Amino acid sequence: MPSTDSPDVLIRGGTVVDETGSRPADVLIRDGAIAAVGPNLDAGDANAVTLDAAGCAVSPGLVDLHTHLREPGREEAETVETGSRAAALGGYTAVIAMPNTDPPIDSASVVRQVLDLGVTALCEVRVAGAITVGRAGTQLAPMAEMAALGVKLFTDDGTGVQDARLMRRALEYASALNVTLAQHCEDESLAAGGQMHEGEWSSRLGLPGTPAEAEELMVGRDLALCRLTGTPVHFLHLSTAGSIELVRQAKAAGLPVTAEAAPHHFTLTDADVAGYDPVFKVNPPLRTATDVAAVKAGLADGTLDAIATDHAPHPQEAKEAPFDQAPPGMVGLETALGLAITELALPIGAILALLSWQPARIAGLTGQHGSPLVEGAPANLCVIDPALTWLVEPSTMATKSRNCPYAGRKLTGRVRHTILRGEPVVIDGEAQR
């Protein structure tokens, strides 16, 4: 909700980058909305906050399709508040909270609970609802009830819906609701027990592996179900060259599918598991260099529509277990943008497309987030210094958890300011509340 008595904000000296292109311009924000975009703007108000954007890109705020905020139920790992602060520091103005909480987000009441917690958060918090009750894969969750509260994305993330007939029914049922079903693609019977990518490294390290085909089987199945039902499908965190090729072909054939990839799948490989540090355990697992190259190619050619963090906080003690007993997942909200700028050989506009307006569209947030910077648009923005070099230091992160695999890594590109509904929630890399 726009705060009507807040001071004006002037973002001065930057280059506006949005879906329509890029141009040097100042941005004036008043009453939660963009009041003017143009050269040499004047604040016009003595109390106005001026944010320096020299050398920076001024962009629609980033949108994360895949965040585990852990609340309710796992508050020792993350809360809506701490997770949203991490998001704001990462340039996000909106995140989609995944439903694998305790209790899971599989009913209107839990949706309301999380949305209520999000009211005071440092970014907009939307939720993804579960496709099945308890994410158990046996009975449809009340999707219409949740959709009535604004839920646009449904998934059993953490697991895929294993039963093909149930998934078909879910797609058919959802087609009346103007929502998108998102799948964590993993055939459990083939993946069973896997602790890392199955291949050269799992064989050498003596860890049970999950073959790439466990993901590809379900991607293939869901493409068939998408064809059968005509309902859009979004593929979460695709990690294999084979999956990306399947989606590429499906898009060429005109199927209504979208797909995302996580930063760790274009920056790390299964060889990173060699030291047995469970910080490198994630699901889908880190794959081979060939898969990393395929993810990068998919992001470059439009096969993959979005970079999504799969931010998955875990308390330190959970990650100090034996590798095969540690939970999968890594934090990612505060490093995604830097990793994308550092590791992807793409222009800043293409990177922002993957991090902002394309995911905003998949999340059904267009008009609120990811929109071009024009007069009257909601002021959900971030200001990025694409040349700033910094070292990743997990102990200083805003997330409650420390399971970051990039400690000590040098990244280029960082968020300077984040503006949520006109309020500067991050100024010069510091959260304001």
Next chain:
Amino acid sequence: MTQPRHLLSITDLGAEGIQDVMRLTDSFVEVSERAIPKVPALRGKTVVSLFFEDSTRTRLSFETAAKRLSADTMNFSVSTSSVKKGESLRDTVETIEAMGVDAMVVRHSGAGVPWQVAAWSRGSSVINAGDGWHEHPTQALLDCYTIRQQRQSLEGLRIAIVGDIRHSRVARSDVLAFSALGASVTLVAPPTLLPPSLAGWPAEVSHDLDEVAPKCDVVYLLRLQRERMQEALLPSLREYTATYGLTRARARLLKDDALIMHPGPVNRGVEIAAEVADRPNSVITRQVANGVAVRMAVLFLLIGSGVDLAVH
């Protein structure tokens, strides 16, 4: 001779390190044959066994080795410990180390745990006594020593490792050790009991033991876990024995002087026929006997004073 801090993988030693251990072992074999098989080499040192997985044989072998070197020994096993009360692995390791130990001998069902323990340890040495399907370096060292005892050297020998390679920490360490010492290794197993990838393994693969048996100098049989049938890796024990077991008939294909080895415990009648296990060329009990001397050598190498065995 360099003094490594930990023994986690055979690759920590390399060919030269393995030879060092074997030379040291020679001295300790001699000690073990004395009327009073005990030397003061590790007097005042403390060795703790951290066994998160049952293993009477390996634990006793390390304990005997430590005692023969006059070290104090402590024993930590999961059934009697606070791990059952939910203490984390890291807390367990830090608590035990705080008591002042010089070496931790770690056995765990999870691959990689000795690496984690080594990363958390402040000053003590960590010895991998078997981690999941991954490695069992002291087993490989005693296997090398046993072969060397019979054949002087492993250089140029043909060694077949037969059975459940996929789930075997013994096989992973043996392949590395045997090949480092110049032997050529052939893995003989049904495809379901091989690792998904053998890229980078210094070994050949065969599915035909009858074809391999006449050519090898050593046939090393692995224990077959009975639960493999439930995982659809094998149709039946009977079929496994018929195709990959060292049956009496198949043993006749072996060279007269071919050594028969097994890390124990033996499933008589499954991977090896009872009579074959008892043949003169079977060195299975030799392996056990050498295990103590090899572990004495490893303990001495890691936490000994560093001076060259002035102990006898």
